[in-house]
Amino acid sequence: MNFKGTAILALILSLFSAVSVRAQQGVEMADTMRSEGKIYIVVAVIAIIFIGIVIYMISLDRKLSKLEKELRD
């Protein structure tokens, strides 16, 4: 067997072993959702919500700073 063939065989074997380790544990996870890439949609939604709240907090923070300045003068 040439070098290329050995490499491919090794790759296939290692893939198989990875799959079998997962199968052994047999714990159900959201693998389909991940393989379809839909998890990124959820990530984007959560990130937008959090960033929105942060922007709101920053604007509150600025308003307070302005009031503090007004009362100081």
Next chain:
Amino acid sequence: MAKNWWKAVAVILVLFALIGGLLIDVPRLPILNETIRNLFYHVTMWFAMMILMTASVVYSIKYLRSGKELDDAKAKIAAEIGLFLGVLGIATGSIWAKFTWGAYWINDPKLNGAAVTILAYFAYMILRNSFDDEEKRAKISAVYNIFAYVLLIVFLMILPRMTDSLHPGNGGNPAFSQYDLDNTMRIIFYPAIIGWTLIGVWLGELKLRLHKLRIKKLEDEL
């Protein structure tokens, strides 16, 4: 702006935890399945709450030593934010329980301990509101706050470890711990705790500044 760097740190850490918490590979454990990721969300609420309650009791002790109104205000605000995070912790835990155990609430030492702690801090808020005299309010509620903190330590940290509980990480149930040998989760978990705590501190800072403005306005009117 230079003194606000920690707010940026808070946002970056929480964003990192929110995104990373969904994307990293996690251990495949029975019962928990994909909800093991709640470690990054539900558990961090409790950790941030405990840190804020510690800050609160430190300010209460400071108040008892100094008698400064501002220390009492800081103790109250830290407890308020901590209580808010604790309520979120209870609510998120309850949702998880419904889908894992089939009920929003079960009679479990860990859950009941959390409920007692939350109630102890609600009592702190009610106690504060029941005084007209400001100095009396500050003094008595500072003493009570120390008592509430002891309850927190006992009911959140000690009792659940002494008895068996269904909660992950207790009584041999799977969870993230040194026995489950997963250090990758710590990379998200610890920044999440720091980030949410700092977000809590930010909220508290806003409240404190509002409080100071109110005091200043009252003084100006006099």
